[in-house]
Amino acid sequence: MKPTPRHEKMTQYPVVDNELQIGGIPLTRLAARVGQTPFYAYDRRLITERISALRETLPAAIHLHYAIKANSMPAVVQHLSGLTDGLDVASLGEMKTALDTGVNPENISFAGPGKTDKELTAAVAAGVIINMESAGEMERIANIGNTLSIRPRVSVRVNPDFELKTSGMKMSGGPKPFGIDAEQVPGVLKRIGQLELNFRGFHIFSGSQNLRPEALIEAQTNTFELACRLADAAPSPIQWLNIGGGFGIPYFPGEKTLDLTPVADNLNTLLDKYRPKLPQAEIVIELGRYLVGEAGIYVSKVVDKKISREETFVVTDGGLHHHLAASGNFGQVIRKNYPVCVGNRVVSDKMETVNVVGPLCTPLDILANKMELPVMETGDLVVIFQSGAYGLRASPQDFLSHPAPIEVLV
Template sequence: MTREFQVQGVRVSELARRYGTPLFVYDGTVLRDRFHGLRDRLHPAMEIFYSLKANPNISICALLHSFGARAEVSSLVELTTALRAGVPPQQVIFLGPGKSRQELAACLDTGIYAVVCESIPEVALVDELARERGVKAPVALRVNPRFAVKRSGLAMGGRPRQFGIDEEELFGQTDLVKRFPDVDLMGVQVYMGTRILHETVIVENTTRILDLAERLSDALSIELRMVDVGGGLGVSYFDGESDLDAQVLTDGLNPVIEDFTARHPGTRMIMELGRYLTAEAGTYVMGVRYTKTSMGERFAVADGGTHHHMAAVGIGSFVKRNFPMAVLNRLDEPATEEWNVTGPLCTPGDTIGKKVPLPPVRPGDLIGVHRSGAYGPTASPGLFLGHGYPAEVLVHEGRCHLVRERDRPDDLLQRQRLYDPTAHDAADVPH
């Protein structure tokens, strides 16, 4: 009998039959093991905050919170998602370089733990909003440090960026506390980069961030009640990459954390994790509609593609590298051929895999893109050509839960308004 991909004993063909394709499938056991695999080894003083940007599905957030994760959000919708998922406000922080007045007001009105400000003008706006409400606004300062991350997939600091306040500028702002009396400057946040796959780099970055936070606290005369060391823990996708070893990582990190907590026993320590927690738990499942050969190359044309999984396209990479893929309904057949896996979009850019080693592909097969639990729908142009977003299914404790319904044409059209050139009513104008 042909071996088939399963999630907690549920066959992928059953998932496809029940929910249709394309769809994202998330394994709750993998989410749990991923969280506890780090949490159980990491120094207890370091709290894990889930970065919703990686996968903002409310059920994913709720499940991770049930394991012990807090929440890091970067939009009003993400804030609402975290709160509705059951995360208490004092376990929420809000980041982002361009927060709106509405978003900042919501932070203060809901009483989240900290607003992470990324510019002095933003601190000024928070100060104004706090004064209007008669409250003291908890603010952590995001710092863009002099030093840069080594060996990361995407650097977020150490060079000109929209993120954070330059280290040099902050050390010259010794009057911040006096200038903004309705702001409670209570912490420091630094995020150096993402997709880091070297334990020693993470340890070094954390050490340098903690040192910077101490020096900044002294220079600005602020009580250091919070330090957010960012995250950036990577996941291997491509040939030649290896996953982080949680034991090796924590063996290096824990003494650094212990040393810091000995000097600052009242400081809350935060690590933000998104991709690291969710990527491995997700599989993007596509149904093959057609197969063809063009100028000597094989093509499997599927019902899913880059409009759902832009991360798999390799945006920002000079060389296209494939995420791990398989024919899910025939796992035991050898990969004897190379296939270009493409989607239904009317654009040559809709190629989710190039020259992927697969067994002979047939219409009706189910092709899966593994490690797809992060930056799938949330980072993809789901509305392109009106295809909409796919269904999302969480399998937890052996039971399947539809955690996002598939978009249908009426869903996509309901917010549009048909202009009638024969109508003589006054046009809507902004007031």
């Protein structure tokens, strides 16, 4: 098997004196400040710059929300709460984190199948928008509202009859646990009109991690058309329309940064076309990975190095229990390497092809497979880029009971 080509250095992180910097801090100094490896570090400057770029590109009428599931570190959420127009949550724990930021509950939405009565009660009491995933959930919310003498704020999460093509994870089209099938929505809307519910609108989320503008354009166009069609059956005018997100980031060689210009142009067209039909609607784009994914790194330290049947293995103190996605076990069909570098010696004349592995007793614990990197020694710092989203909290942290990593926002 031929070795995987070495990834180019992620240009958003400067290299000074051959050492990676994050947040303007040399990596070895940051590691000393953190006090341990492994750790995640998130760069607030890069997050802020991503939001600014979106504001400049997307239509001014678009409300930008952060999907906390991408990275729920409280400091990251707090930072984003001051840059975006709202927060989207998928659990009671995430809702508490969102409320702690001081964001108006009316700008928080709660989605996800299988919400418990405890979660629904807390959401009704808090006054957030609950994206209803089923007719049964709707009835439970209405009963809870009656008990609390509160008129719950709700929207209908729609499972449309289309999907976001070429997306990393398809969230719509066909049978899905997410949302109410579009053909069933008119009946649900009629029932909403009979209940003491404060109907706000629709949540239509088609898929994630898409790098093709034409696919996003098609999905957004279909979303507006569907929302307008369903609005005819709504018990009151649409106040809120969450059209999802799906904006992807490049992870692997050959992938290109998403060109948002045609997407923004199409959104301007859609807003002009459908504004007469949705005159009161706040249009929301909900993004997670796109806001934080490229602003984070995962850092582990080399603890051992060995040769096994002519292959070199570099063993670090980090692994899939902290970064499942980088190991290839979080949605990849064919495993590919994330961008990796030796952070304390980014460039070297002496290179070698190595397998970077973690300390776990499983052959799945691979952070880089047959990758050309500078010759490493014990104590070197291995950096995995594109780690700001779906890193720590999407990983089996308790597997084999190794110590937890630390997260820092710099």
